Amino acid sequence: MYIAAFLLASVFVVFAGSSEYTQELVAGHALDKPNDHVLFDRVVENQKKNDAAMDLYERLERVEIHKVNGENQSTEVKVSRVVPAGTGAAHLPMGPDGKVSDQNAYRAELEKLEKSLVWAAETGRTQREAYEKIAKKRKEREELIGAARAAFLFTLIGSEQRGGHVLLKYRMDPNPAFKPTSRATSIYPRVRGTVWIDEATGELARIEGEVTDDISLGLFLARVYRGSRFMQERYEMVPGVWLPSFSQYDFDGRKFLSSFSLHERTFYSNYRRVGTPKEALELVRAELKEMKPGGIASR
Secondary structure: OHHHHHHHHHHHHOOOOOOOEEEOEEOOEEOOOOOHHHHHHHHHHHHHHHHHHOOOEEEEEEEEEEEEEOOEEEEEEEEEEEEEOOOOEEEEEOOOOOOOOOHHHHHHHHHHHHHHHHHHHOOOHHHHHHHHHHHHHHHHHHHHHHHHHHHEEEEEEEEEEEOOEEEEEEEEEEOOOOOOOOOOHHHHHHEEEEEEEEOOOOEEEEEEEEEOOOEEEOOOOEEEOOOOEEEEEEEEEEOOEEEEEEEEEEEEEEEOOEEEEEEEEEEEEEEEEOOOHHHHHHHHHHHHHHOOOOOOOOO
16 A cells, blocks of 8 residues: 555656647637746756755654555544654654643653664764665656656646646646556556646646556555545745645555555644754754753743
């Protein structure tokens, strides 16, 4: 399930502009054709910048998950303060209202984060190997972006207003000439979507995607069914940086011999720059120092 979520997100969230571009009539009038190469190249570069920013900004995440596995159902809500820690991220437990509910548990996790940041800020062999693994994953992600450039065709179908910004709306269809080169890119012909791009900044503002044909995973041990959906909204959370505000997965499928249904919504807020592990370490230590025994500093 989560493999499918990652791959579909890679299709839609880190998409790049196709070299082929079409134009449609809207309300009987031809839309002005922007310079598609320049626009989509700008979107790609902005997306890379924003992806990197996620490693520098902490945020509050509220994740609502509803699962159905065969006859079993479960609903779960997790609220956490997510802090980048160099080679990963710490999830500090928060209450449903986004505030600390268990002070002892919070402090314990904050102390673990301090240790993780101390390790991540060092320059030993193990740290170097860990960062090399991250670099490899980023390279693989960039390869998926490169493949997406040829995998989709974009059609300008209109424009919308959102908070004083003009968003260009594009339909995103599989390119029939695209030839998948890996298991990951074989998903591309099985999805379609719609993207909204901020005209002034060239930022990805919203994206919606749908699975158009069943997708097999894990040597056919799992399958994501046609009609499964994904969407994400992005805003300028800090000047010059557009980050997610909301994302949603609605997947149905089969794992082994059991059917499953996964519905997940994530709300992102309270973005704050914490910087590199060395910079974040200073902030965490300052917070621990301000905390009173049995209490917590106000943030």
